[in-house]
Amino acid sequence: MIIAIDGPAASGKGTLAKKLATHFNLACLDTGRLYRALGSTILKDRKDPKDLKVAVNAVKKVDLKSIQDIELYTEKVAEYASIVASFPEVRKELLGFQREFANYPPKGKLGAVLDGRDIGSVVCPGADYKFFVTASQEVRALRRYKQLQENGLKGTYASVLADIEQRDERDRTRKVSPLKVVDALVVDTSDKTPNEVFTDALSYINTK
Numbered sequence: 001m002i003i004a005i006d007g008p009a010a011s012g013k014g015t016l017a018k019k020l021a022t023h024f025n026l027a028c029l030d031t032g033r034l035y036r037a038l039g040s041t042i043l044k045d046r047k048d049p050k051d052l053k054v055a056v057n058a059v060k061k062v063d064l065k066s067i068q069d070i071e072l073y074t075e076k077v078a079e080y081a082s083i084v085a086s087f088p089e090v091r092k093e094l095l096g097f098q099r100e101f102a103n104y105p106p107k108g109k110l111g112a113v114l115d116g117r118d119i120g121s122v123v124c125p126g127a128d129y130k131f132f133v134t135a136s137q138e139v140r141a142l143r144r145y146k147q148l149q150e151n152g153l154k155g156t157y158a159s160v161l162a163d164i165e166q167r168d169e170r171d172r173t174r175k176v177s178p179l180k181v182v183d184a185l186v187v188d189t190s191d192k193t194p195n196e197v198f199t200d201a202l203s204y205i206n207t208k
Contacts, residue, residue, distance in 0.1 A: 001026060001111030002102050002126075003205075004119035007133035008168050008179060009078070010140035010147075012189040012197055016133060017115040019198040020205075024113075027105035031116035031123070032081070033067035034094050039080030040072055049080040052087055059093040064106075073147060075155050075163055082167045085117075088176040098123045118177035120184050129205050130184035133197070137164055139190045 003020055007013040014030050021028035038058045039049060047054040071077065084090050098114060102124050105112040114123060120130040135143075141161035148155040171179040185204050189197050 001128050002124050003111070003113040004124045004127035004130045004184070005113065005115035005133060006117055006119050006121070006131070006179065006181075006184065007115075008117075008135075008140065008171065009164055010144040011133045011135045012143075012194065013115040013131070013133040015194045016131065016187075016197055016201055017113045019194065020201060021113045023198075023202065025110050027101065027107065027109040027112045029098065029101050029112065029114045030067070031094075031098055031114055031119065033072055034062055034097070035081040035085045035090075036072035036077050037062045037067045037069070038084050038090070039077045039082075040069065041066075042084065043076060043080050049083040052089060055084040055087055055090050056093060058084070059090060062094075062097075070151055071153075073144075073151065074153055075148075075159060078163060078167065082170050086170060086174045086176070091118075091122075091177055095123060102127075117171055117179045121180060121182040122177045125182070129208065130182070131201060131204075132181045132184040132186045134186065134188055135190040137161065137168065140164055 001024060005013045005017050017028050038055065041058045041061050042049050042054060102112045102114055120127055141157060141164050145155060145157045145160045187197055187200060
């Protein structure tokens, strides 16, 4: 079983992915962390994220262990991640990694859940189930701001909202793998709890 979940930042797609993975005994991959790990690597090396050669070289340092760092959720890392994600060469380098995870899930899992921006459209277009999870920018900014506070990281609500607005624009308008709905069930989480979203998704899967 392969489940594709797409959507903008802080929409709740990661939470849904984890719940579905646990329920169906599937491996789970937050592909956004791959790009954040790239951004973090470039930031720590004090390199320019707009330099294609720098971005491609950073891909070699990314693995399943490197994407678990909580510091991947700082505003600066998010900014760098969004920049490097716009490079077709970078996305091509990471495409094989993501597809291998989906088709050959680790630890004997029965399948995989991948969440990101282009899972249903590019990475796993033949996924058994596709979801597009979204929410208003204000709600998503508040969620990310609270996440930063809970993890002792710096940031203001205003700066987080501005970052989300910029990222949404870049994600929707980039030429390669833009954020869009492709044969997916759209789920607006603005006024729903994680459990309500999970119940809706499970009902959809069971119906199909």
